[in-house]
Amino acid sequence: MPSLKDLRNRITSVKSTQKITKAMQMVAAAKLRRAQTAAESGRPYAEKMSATLGNLAANLVGGVGAPKLLSGTGADKTHLLIVCTADRGLCGAFNSSISRLAAKHARQLASEGKTVKIFTVGKKGYDMLRRQFRAEIIENIDIRGTRPVDYAFASEIAEKILARFDAGEFDVATLYFSAFKSVISQIPTAQKLIPAELPDAEGKTTTGASADAAMEFEPSEEGILDTLLPKNLTVQIYKALLENAASEQGARMSAMDSATRNAGEMIKKQTQIYNRTRQAMITKELIEIISGAEAL
């Protein structure tokens, strides 16, 4: 039976924990709004980019002489998994669900006899994957210090990946991140980056010019593709990072909300025990006094 003092201490400690989780929830809510606006204002660029690329790729019939970034190296031996997570924890299953998806795919690829390489963005994903895939991880970038995520950070990552691709270190690249659906639902997603997965150009028109209209290109079509494809990589990574930022805050918000609620329940239960024990003590003391008086 814990003493009254123990119980009191326990209640105070749960109360201060509750204060922290409540504050974190509110901070996450504020940050979520900002992250959501950032994700929304970044969307037109990504959409226009992939629509244009889709048109271009459709025009490039047969894909003969298509850049490697678009058509792949032709091989399917070495896979690069780019795993984007957060730098901080306390956000529910956010980090672990992304890492778990990546780990699952990595094991599957390995069992098919393919070489797997892992590139992690964010400290948490690195920490989780490091245990199982120490040898496979080739690089890790922390997000810390570049908050909120900006385009320059995305292009820094893209450059590193491109350099490795040009060096022939891998054939296929897949990006892992968490798509933001709503505050309570974030979906871990795998997206193929190289070879580029493009939307069907059919039925889509960019800026009023249909895909089959004779387009002029300055410089040549290949020249434009050569500059656009690396940019597209950056844009896709940037988009993933923005989605991740929103997902992280959403996950943290709901995790902290339930933590606050659990703390409230705990306080209620402990207070009840505390009061009951206090009453029992008083009754016991009274009985002692009365029986002492009676004995006289």
Add this chain to the structure above:
Amino acid sequence: MATFHFDFVGPERTLYSGEVQAVQLPGTEGEMTVLPKHAPVLTTLKVGVITVTETSGSGKRIYVQGGFADIGPESVTVLAERAAPIEEVNPAMLDKEIEQAELDRDATTDLGKREQLNAQIVQLQEAKKVLAF
């Protein structure tokens, strides 16, 4: 006078969207002015200044650093990687960029990259001249 729709989109946000009469773009193969009913062209952009004419006589100038333009008969979309209103750009900033590019050029041994950076330096110097007046 006829107008067309002009969108100017940066990776982080949309910077300009509206009906305009003409747009002057710094294409990689030369400056070009786009008027309504232009033939569809896709062009990459160099470092330079975009001039937007909303109504005759008034112009808005935007500094742009790389990107591309998708031109159609009814609308023009510019996707720029870096952009700023002309008032926010000063020669000192460009000087810094040129210096950085030169440093990068001297540091690399890759010939292709060297050429690329050289072209970039030339572009930046041109942009400086354009900004000067």
